[in-house]
Amino acid sequence: MHTVIFYYIFLRMVCSEEIIQPKFIVATEHAEAALECIYALEGKHKHVTLDVLKGPDPFCAPVSVRQIENGSVFNSSVGFKHCEGMHKGDRVIFKLSNLQEKDTDMYYCQLNIMYPPPFRNPKGNGTLIIFQTKNNSTETPHSPTSDSRFWILNAVIAVLTLYGVIVSLLLYITCYKIRQNKLIQNDYMNMKPRGLKNNKQPGVLHPSRNGRY
Known part of the structure; x- marks a missing residue:
């Protein structure tokens, strides 16, 4: 107890x-x-x-x-x-x-x-x-948010630049092909047609035309 x-x-x-x-x-x-x-x-x-x-x-x-x-x-x-x-x-x-x-x-x-x-x-x-150390007043503190925004902006600019270069290259190739096709068509239309050779043999004259009758 x-x-x-x-x-x-x-x-x-x-x-x-x-x-x-x-x-x-x-x-x-x-x-x-x-x-x-x-x-x-x-x-x-x-x-x-x-x-x-x-x-x-x-x-x-x-x-x-x-x-x-x-x-x-x-x-x-x-x-x-x-x-x-x-x-x-x-x-x-x-x-x-x-x-x-x-x-x-x-x-x-x-x-x-x-x-x-x-x-x-x-x-x-x-x-x-x-305990946090004091930042030097002459130094500008860099925040992670501003750094990330900077890199994102650079990435967007790089992508847009690459996209513009690719589109310009495709347009140039397309225009070049169209121009070449037009030149070929013009050359074809300007070509002189080749005449057929006169291979006709003189036919048999009608007797009345030969003066026999």
């Missing part, structure tokens, strides 16, 4: 712990990002910390979140140089600064519940923080 009660209390404590964090964040032009970790804790937790992991490695020092009855006490104990925590109600906002392109990664909010036992460290689903 005691074992059942213990497991019931343990499962209730575990299931009542939840962390919510955004799916992705784009760093500002000043290389800063604000990661908001919303936590839910039920019961009396006397020693709880919340920290941020970059992948599997710690990125921000743990921040103490002590929940006493209905109130919570926040101790600002963040010691990392480029990470600063700020408590607002049921959430801790970590301000990340001096980000670089290599800092683009998954960041996880993690609770460390040390007391009462057992020790638990539930973790959020992770937030992808994206």
Whole structure:
């Protein structure tokens, strides 16, 4: 019976712990990002910390979140140089600064519940923080859409040019054939007809015409 009660209390404590964090964040032009970790804790937790992991490695020092009855006490104990925590109600906002392109990664909010036992460290689903490098102001950014339109326009012009050349060639061949046919017909019409040879033999004269009668 005691074992059942213990497991019931343990499962209730575990299931009542939840962390919510955004799916992705784009760093500002000043290389800063604000990661908001919303936590839910039920019961009396006397020693709880919340920290941020970059992948599997710690990125921000743990921040103490002590929940006493209905109130919570926040101790600002963040010691990392480029990470600063700020408590607002049921959430801790970590301000990340001096980000670089290599800092683009998954960041996880993690609770460390040390007391009462057992020790638990539930973790959020992770937030992808994206750092974008600044484009040089003297360079004109090229968009993929404009490039695709440029190549499509060139392809259309090439096809139309090829079509015009083929049509012109066919018209030239057709006109040449028609002209040749007309020349042949004119030559045929201008030819002198060959007369038939006079191969008629003198016929037999009538006796009356011969003077015999």
